[in-house]
Amino acid sequence: MSDIRSLFATRLYRARLSDHGPSIDARELEASCLSIAEDDEAGQEWCEREGYPGYTSYASLTDLPWRFPIFAEVVKALDAHVAAFAQDLQFDLGDKGLVLEDIWINVLPEGGSHGSHIHPHSVISGTTYVAMPEGTSALKLEDPRLPMMMAAPTRTRDCRDELRSFVYVAPEAGDVLLWESWLRHEVPMNMAEEDRISVSFNYKWE
Template identity: 75%
Template structure:
């Protein structure tokens, strides 16, 4: 019998934001997101100039934990999740820690999408989900080997998950997803009538 192994695993971390006992209310996060978005003229200007549907604070604000205590509480919680994921990945951090590099708000309206991208210069990236109404778009993750499959036939529709080119993950409000920052991903078109709200972040090595 042939022996077939799976090599070079791509890990995806998924957990409730409250996994470590921290009490963070998504309703409080949602209110904070809307409050910041309402006042962030520079953010809206950037979104308009760059054709970004809805709102993101990605290019305008770097101090969310200072603006609202709930974001400081969120970072404290995310630190624990990232540390757990780094342990699972068996990183040799040489006694140092992964540290928050940046954190930003995403408010995606009906019809909005976020094209395929990755997060250069970071180690772990992720998103915690604040509002995910029915019909809100899932996170689409791409097989990192796609560029090397020039002559490969398509996979069968019922192929095992680990063999598919794309994986769709539909999180719920209050969940956090983490992945290594080189993993290409996108947010397909939001089909919900209500806004899809999330908070994304990057962690780097100190």
């Protein structure tokens, strides 16, 4: 009798941000993101210079939890979610912990996209979703084994998620997604007329 197992799992964590930590006012968080995007001239200049669609605070602001108290509340919730995910991953952290490395705002307008990338210097990365208008982009995740599959045939259209080369996850506003930082991911083109707003982050081991 055959014994077939799935090995080398790639874990994806999904929950409501409100499942851990304090209650966060969604409208206040969205308003804070848009206010920062409007006032952050350095971030706007970086996006224009680099051809980055919409707005991100990634290259300009490193102190969101200090600037707006609501981001400090977001971080409290994220700390709890990351701890739960690390437990599921069965990390042996020793006398160290997973701590926030950076956190930034993304405002993706109609027609904007974020290309495929990884976060090589972190342990856990993720995003919490602030505004997800109908028809906006799902998150696209890539099988990390894909570069080694040069001669593999394609999979059937209805194959299991664990066997797909790409998996699309459509989060809702208020969701948080976590993954290990080596997992390649991208945001395809936003086909909605309204902005797709999210807050992304990295956690490091120290």
